[in-house]
Amino acid sequence: MTEKQIIRTIKKISLDTDHRFCFIANYVLSNLDSIEKMTINQLAKATYTSVATINRFVKFLNLDGYKELVHIIKYFKNSLQGDQITYSLTSNSLILNAYNNIISSLDETSKLTIEQQDTIKNLISKIKKALKIAVFAVGGTFNIAKDFQQKLLRIGFNITAVNDFHNGYLLANQLNNNDLAIFVSYSGETLDLIKLAQVCTKNNVQIAVVCKATNNTLSNLSNYLINISSNEKIDRLVSTTSRFSLLFALDLIYIFLLSTDLKNYTELLEKTMISKF
Template identity: 30%
Template sequence: MNYKLVIAMFQVKLKSVYNDLTKSEKKIANFIMKNFEKTKTMTSYDISKKVNVGQATVIRFSKKLGYSSFNELINSINKLDQEDILEKNISLGDDIATTNTKIANQYIDVIKLTLELNPVYVFEEVIEAIIAAERIVVLGIGNSAIVSTDFVNKLARVGMNAFTNLDTHLQFSMISNLGKNDLLILISDSGETREIIEAAKLAKQNKTRIISITKFTKNKLHAYSDFILKTASFDINLRLDATTSRITQFTIIDMIFINILKTDFSKYKEIITNSDNAVKLLKY
């Protein structure tokens, strides 16, 4: 893995899980972000004493970031450059050009991490499940509803029986009629949204397989999913009302869709052409 990607992965992982950390774990995160050089030579015991938390909390913090151990986290930190971290932070004093560049760079980072988090074999299994499904329902709540609508439009355009609706009650009616040959795709950044979890429970009762597109850190939705495509998102510095959640979600659905097209390009090209010709009949 190259140097810049290691930096990006650590930063994005930390920002992605920050709001889910306990008070003690946030103390560890804040200490690391402010003391990279010191941290490089510290043990989990050293950090626990420095921030006044238990050593087990430091190890648990490491695993929340997706590392298998504290030593793996330290190895990543040893490859970080303090100057690089500071350069990516957005400040109120930045001009428009600088702010735009920093936002774009953070989007690039989160897309690279999305690719890193999801092995090819998971995409292969997901694509196979989508192609084989008799009916597909896609559900996203709030910001994720935009992504679910876009995904259904793509799937329907190539002739798949895919459905979504902004009316949650209607969505649940559709989900209740799914069976073992159908598929439910749930899109949720947090993986904790009540409607999403209830939809997953309902689908499980009918033995409907579930694909989830959700945050890589452990959440409730993971437990109900047959296939998990992992996202990484965080609020842009200063909380300027911009998030990366939709960027990583759109990246995943585009990866799925393009690879579906490639499984039988001639077939899907013909379907798309027929669809386009039908739409042209409505133009005056």
């Protein structure tokens, strides 16, 4: 199970008063700040159970051990830290909050990309060698993927972007090991994208993933992983700061690509420039 699925399972257990682990699940969800600092013995004492019972709870969640449960709790806490809209805030506060969330997200993403320069360079090498490039994204994230596709199209790359499963499935099945598939997903857990990535893997297509810096299904399928950071929670109603982080990461890939042959790409950009008058 993914982190999200495990969290949902814990929530489900906590609501079922007849479940043997209901009390433990409720305690975990009610004491998120404490759990990540507690040993298994301390949790057993706090829930009036035993270490063996906690281990059975962990095993019931299909986790490898107590440490993995703590990791899930940390993930859950991070996913709750979002740029939430508070109705009592003034207009000025809303503007400042939105600004600070975006700046914080971009700052964290820039630090991550500095650490990932080697991966970006390797990805660019693959982009330049690929016969075909396919970019997969859904929902509002597709607008960012489409922007990236159009930028590469202008400098001569054979690149396509799709945002629906049907066309994505057709495209994924036409790719081979000479091509490259790029998946853009904030959570890394979008079901349609996971299915398409699995098709690409089956066809020996190399995969690049741009997603949030957590352990997720898409990142585990990638050959090139570019992580972004965002202070949006995973189960968000509206995408805000994550869009800026994704756009920033893709623009960095594009800028790095341009820098490898600036003269040639500048000529191509000038050639494909559409006159506005």
